[in-house]
Amino acid sequence: MRSVLSDLDLYVRLIGASVRSQMQYRLNFAIRAFGDSLVVIGDFLPLYFLVRAFGGLQGWTLAEIALLYGMVETSWATIEGALWGFERFGPYLIEGRVDRWLLRPRGVILQVAAHWFEIRKLGRVAQALLVLGIAIWVLRLDGRGLAWVATGIAGGTLFFAAVVILGAATQFWTLGQTAELQNMLTYGGSAALTFPVSIYSTWFRRIVTYGVPLAFVNYFPALAALRRTAAAGWPAFVPWLSPIVCLGVLLAARAAFAQGLRRYESTGS
Amino acid sequence: MSFVGSVRAYLQFARCAFQRRAAYRLANWTGIAVNFFFFLVHAQLFVALFGTRGTVAGWQAAEAVRYFATSEALLMVLGVMSTQTGLEFAERVRSGDVAVDLVRPVRLWARYVAESYGSAAYYVLMRASILYVAAVALYGLALPLNPEVLLAPLSIALGVAMAATLMYLASASAFWTEQAHGPLSVLLVAIFFFGGIAVPLDFYPAPARLVADLLPFRGAVYTPVALASGKLRGVALLFGLLHQIGWLGVLVLVAQRIEQRGAAHLAVHGG
Amino acid sequence: MIDVRELRKEYRVPRHHRGAWGAVRNLFEPRSDIVRAVDGISFHIAAGEFVGFIGPNGAGKSTTVKMLTGVLEPTAGELRVAGRVPRRERIAHVAHIGVVFGQRTQLWWDLPVIESYELLRHVYRVDAGVYRRQRDRLVDLLEIGPLLDTPVRKLSLGQRMRCELAAALVHCPDLIFLDEPTIGLDVVAKETIRTFLAAENRERGTTVLLTTHDLSDIERLCPRMLLIDHGRVVYDGALEQIRRSLGRERRLRVDFDGTAPDDVPDHVEVEERAHQRLVLRFDPDRVAAHDLITWLAARAPIADLVLEETPIERIVAAIYRNGLPEQQ
Numbered sequence: 001m002r003s004v005l006s007d008l009d010l011y012v013r014l015i016g017a018s019v020r021s022q023m024q025y026r027l028n029f030a031i032r033a034f035g036d037s038l039v040v041i042g043d044f045l046p047l048y049f050l051v052r053a054f055g056g057l058q059g060w061t062l063a064e065i066a067l068l069y070g071m072v073e074t075s076w077a078t079i080e081g082a083l084w085g086f087e088r089f090g091p092y093l094i095e096g097r098v099d100r101w102l103l104r105p106r107g108v109i110l111q112v113a114a115h116w117f118e119i120r121k122l123g124r125v126a127q128a129l130l131v132l133g134i135a136i137w138v139l140r141l142d143g144r145g146l147a148w149v150a151t152g153i154a155g156g157t158l159f160f161a162a163v164v165i166l167g168a169a170t171q172f173w174t175l176g177q178t179a180e181l182q183n184m185l186t187y188g189g190s191a192a193l194t195f196p197v198s199i200y201s202t203w204f205r206r207i208v209t210y211g212v213p214l215a216f217v218n219y220f221p222a223l224a225a226l227r228r229t230a231a232a233g234w235p236a237f238v239p240w241l242s243p244i245v246c247l248g249v250l251l252a253a254r255a256a257f258a259q260g261l262r263r264y265e266s267t268g269s
Numbered sequence: 270m271s272f273v274g275s276v277r278a279y280l281q282f283a284r285c286a287f288q289r290r291a292a293y294r295l296a297n298w299t300g301i302a303v304n305f306f307f308f309l310v311h312a313q314l315f316v317a318l319f320g321t322r323g324t325v326a327g328w329q330a331a332e333a334v335r336y337f338a339t340s341e342a343l344l345m346v347l348g349v350m351s352t353q354t355g356l357e358f359a360e361r362v363r364s365g366d367v368a369v370d371l372v373r374p375v376r377l378w379a380r381y382v383a384e385s386y387g388s389a390a391y392y393v394l395m396r397a398s399i400l401y402v403a404a405v406a407l408y409g410l411a412l413p414l415n416p417e418v419l420l421a422p423l424s425i426a427l428g429v430a431m432a433a434t435l436m437y438l439a440s441a442s443a444f445w446t447e448q449a450h451g452p453l454s455v456l457l458v459a460i461f462f463f464g465g466i467a468v469p470l471d472f473y474p475a476p477a478r479l480v481a482d483l484l485p486f487r488g489a490v491y492t493p494v495a496l497a498s499g500k501l502r503g504v505a506l507l508f509g510l511l512h513q514i515g516w517l518g519v520l521v522l523v524a525q526r527i528e529q530r531g532a533a534h535l536a537v538h539g540g
Numbered sequence: 541m542i543d544v545r546e547l548r549k550e551y552r553v554p555r556h557h558r559g560a561w562g563a564v565r566n567l568f569e570p571r572s573d574i575v576r577a578v579d580g581i582s583f584h585i586a587a588g589e590f591v592g593f594i595g596p597n598g599a600g601k602s603t604t605v606k607m608l609t610g611v612l613e614p615t616a617g618e619l620r621v622a623g624r625v626p627r628r629e630r631i632a633h634v635a636h637i638g639v640v641f642g643q644r645t646q647l648w649w650d651l652p653v654i655e656s657y658e659l660l661r662h663v664y665r666v667d668a669g670v671y672r673r674q675r676d677r678l679v680d681l682l683e684i685g686p687l688l689d690t691p692v693r694k695l696s697l698g699q700r701m702r703c704e705l706a707a708a709l710v711h712c713p714d715l716i717f718l719d720e721p722t723i724g725l726d727v728v729a730k731e732t733i734r735t736f737l738a739a740e741n742r743e744r745g746t747t748v749l750l751t752t753h754d755l756s757d758i759e760r761l762c763p764r765m766l767l768i769d770h771g772r773v774v775y776d777g778a779l780e781q782i783r784r785s786l787g788r789e790r791r792l793r794v795d796f797d798g799t800a801p802d803d804v805p806d807h808v809e810v811e812e813r814a815h816q817r818l819v820l821r822f823d824p825d826r827v828a829a830h831d832l833i834t835w836l837a838a839r840a841p842i843a844d845l846v847l848e849e850t851p852i853e854r855i856v857a858a859i860y861r862n863g864l865p866e867q868q
Contacts, residue, residue: 267551
C-alpha cells in the first residue's frame with residue numbers, strides 16, 4: 001500500500017514537471033490548444049449533419065449517437081493526453097532514454113506513464129464532455145444511466161491505455177515501423193465506435209466484439225444506459241463484462257510490455 | 270537561373286520526394302491498412318444509414334460508398350491526411366536551414382509544391398490504386414463511366430497544388446512564431462470539415478454548404494474526389510473547376526507575398 | 541564492491557543475404573552469427589577505488605558497464621555489485637549507484653536545475669534532511685549555486701556537466717559510473733570536474749568507475765586502469781607500470797642551425813625529417829640520451845632540442861594494435 005501511494009506521489013510530481021515544461025512555451029501552447037479544441041467540433045459536426053440528413057440511424061437518434069461519441073472520445077482524448085510517453089516510445093527507445101529509466105529505482109511503466117502529459121489534449125476532453133453533457137441532458141438519463149456512462153468511460157480509458165501500452169511494447173521488436181497500426185485501433189476505433197456496433201456487417205461486428213473487444217468500450221455500456229441491451233439482442237450480463245474485459249486487455253498489455261523490456265535487457269539496443 | 274534549369278530543379282525535388290516515400294515500404298503498407306479500415310467504417314455507415322432508402326440528398330448508397338473509396342484512396346495523394354510534411358517544412362524554417370533555400374534561386378513555395386507532386390505520384394502508384402481496387406472488389410462497385418471523369422486527373426492535380434499551398438501557408442507561420450503545429454492543426458480541421466473528407470458536402474445544411482463552397486478547402490478534397498467518383502457533372506463540375514483554379518491563383522499570390530515577407534523577416538532576425 | 545568473473549555477453553546477429561533473391565532466403569533460411577562483445581572478463585574492484593576503463597570503440601567496455609549497471613543481462617559468468625546481482629535485483633542495485641552519460645542528460649530540459657534535483661530526490665526516495673545537506677554540499681563543491689534557477693537548456697556544456705554530476709550524486713550513491721564526462725569540455729571545466737571527482741573519492745570513499753578516451757583523465761585520477769579490447773581485459777593495473785614497461789621509448793626533437801644530418805646512429809628511428817629538423821625515437825636502455833645528442837651535435841650545430849617521454853596515447857595505441865607484450 002505504501003508503495004502504491006509512493007508511486008502515485010511520484011506520478012503526480014513527474015506529471016507536474018511535464019506540465020510546467022510545456023507551459024514554458026506559452027504562446028505555442030495557446031495556439032496548439034486552440035487548434036486541438038476545434039478538432040472535436042470538426043470531427044463531430046459533419047457526422048451530426050449526416051445523421052440529421054437521414055433522420056436517424058437504424059433506430060438510433062442523434063442524441064444517442066452523440067452519447068456514444070462523447071463516451072469514446074472522452075476516454076481516448078484522456079489517454080492521448082495522459083500516456084503520451086507511450087506514444088513516443090519508439091523514438092525514446094532509439095535515443096536510449098529507456099536505459100535512463102532502467103537506471104532509476106522505480107518501475108519503468110510508471111516512469112513512461114509519468115513522463116509526459118500533453119495538457120493541450122485536455123481541451124479535447126472538455127469538448128467531448130460537452131457533447132456528452134448535451135446528449136445526457138437531451139436523453140434525460142437517470143442515475144443508473146449516468147453510472148453506466150461513467151463505467152463506459154472508465155472502461156474505455158483502460159482499453160485505450162492498453163492499446164497505447166501495447167503499441168509501445170511492440171516497439172521493442174519493430175522499432176517504430178508499425179506505429180500506424182496503433183492508429184487503426186485508437187483513431188480508427190474511436191471513429192468506428194461513434195456509431196452503434198449493430199450497424200456494421202456481420203463479420204465486422206464479430207471482429208469488433210470477439211476479436212478486438214472494441215464493442216466493450218462504449219457500445220455495451222451505452223446499451224445498458226439506454227436500456228436497449230435486450231432490444232439489441234444481448235443478454236443482460238454482457239454490459240457488466242465491459243470493465244472486466246477492458247481491465248483484462250490492460251493487464252495483457254502490461255505483460256507484453258514487461259516481456260519486451262526483458263527482451264531489451266538481454267539484447268540491448 | 271534559366272527556365273529550363275528551374276524546371277529541372279523542380280523535377281529533381283519531385284523525384285527526391287518520391288524516393289523518400291518509397292523508402293518506407295512497411296510504413297506504407299500499414300498506412301494502407303489504416304486507410305482501408307477507415308473506408309470500411311464509413312462504407313458500412315452509409316450502407317446502414319441508407320438502409321432501404323433510395324436517394325438521400327441526391328446520393329444513392331453505392332455512390333456514397335464509391336465516394337469514400339475514392340476519398341480514402343486519394344487522401345495521401347492530395348496530402349491532406351497529416352501535418353507531417355508541413356511540420357518538416359516548419360522545422361526547416363525554425364532551424365534556419367531554409368535560409369539556404371531562400372538563397373538559391375528557387376521559389377520555396379514552388380519547391381514545396383514540386384515535392385508534393387513527387388510524393389503524390391508515389392501514392393497514386395502505391396496507395397491509391399491498391400486501396401481503390403480493394404474497395405471496388407470488396408463492394409462490387411461499378412466504376413464511374415461518365416465522360417466527366419476524364420477531367421479527374423486535372424482536378425486532382427489542381428487539388429494537390431491547392432493542398433500544398435495551403436499547407437505551405439500554414440507552416441510558413443514558422444517564419445514568425447517558433448512552431449507551426451497550431452496553424453497546421455487548424456488547417457487540417459478546416460480541410461476535414463469544409464473539404465468533405467468524411468461526409469460529402471451535399472449532406473451539409475444549406476448555410477454550412479454555402480460557406481464551404483466559398484472557402485478554398487473544398488478544392489483540395491471535395492471537388493477532385495466527387496469528380497473522380499462520378500458525382501460531379503454539368504454546371505456543378507464547371508463551378509468546381511473554376512473554384513479550384515480561382516482559389517489556387519489567389520493562394521499562390523498570397524504564398525509569394527508571404528515568402529517575400531518571410532525571407533525579409535529571417536534576414537532581420539536570423540534563423 | 542564489484543566482483544566480476546568470466547563475464548560474457550554474446551549477441552545473435554542475423555546474417556542478411558543480399559539482393560532480391562536474398563530477401564526471400566532471409567525468410568526461409570535465417571542464419572545468424574554470434575558476436576562476442578564481452579568474452580570472459582574478470583576483475584575485482586574494492587570499495588573506494590578509482591578505476592579507469594579504457595579501450596577502443598567496440599571493445600566491449602560500454603557493454604561491460606551496461607551489465608554492471610544492470611541495464612543488460614550477461615550471457616554467462618558471475619557478476620556481483622555490493623553483493624547484489626544487478627539485473628535480478630535491479631531496484632535495490634540501482635538505488636545505490638549513480639550514472640553520468642557524457643552525451644545524454646538526465647536533467648529535465650526546460651525546467652530550472654534545482655527542480656531536477658527535487659524530482660530526483662523523490663524518485664530515489666531520499667529523506668528531506670539528508671537530501672538538503674547533500675545538495676548544498678554538492679552545489680558548493682561544484683560551484684553551481686548561481687545556476688540553480690536556470691533552465692537546463694540554457695546552460696553551457698561545462699555548466700551542464702557539473703549539474704549532471706550533482707544530479708547523479710543527489711541520492712548519496714556508494715558507486716558511480718561515468719561515461720566520458722569530460723568530453724567536449726574546456727580546460728577549466730575539466731579541471732573542476734576532475735578535482736571534484738578526486739575529492740569525492742578521497743574524502744567520501746565513493747567508488748568511481750570512469751570510462752574515457754581521454755588519457756589525461758586517467759593520468760590525473762585513476763591509480764588503476766582496465767584496458768579492454770576485443771571483449772577481454774588486456775591490462776589491469778597502474779598506468780605507471782605500463783609506462784615503465786612499455787614507455788621506455790624516448791622522443792627527441794632537434795632543430796639544427798644548418799641542414800640536418802643524413803644518417804643516424806644504430807637503434808635510432810627517424811619519425812620525422814625536415815630540412816633543418818629531425819624527430820627521433822630511441823630506447824634509452826640501448827642508446828643513452830646524452831650520447832645521441834653528442835653524436836648529433838658533432839655533425840651539425842643544434843639550435844634547439846626537446847626530449848620527451850612517449851606520450852601515453854602512443855603506448856595505449858600500441859597495445860590496441862599489438863596487445864600486451866610479455867613482461868620481462
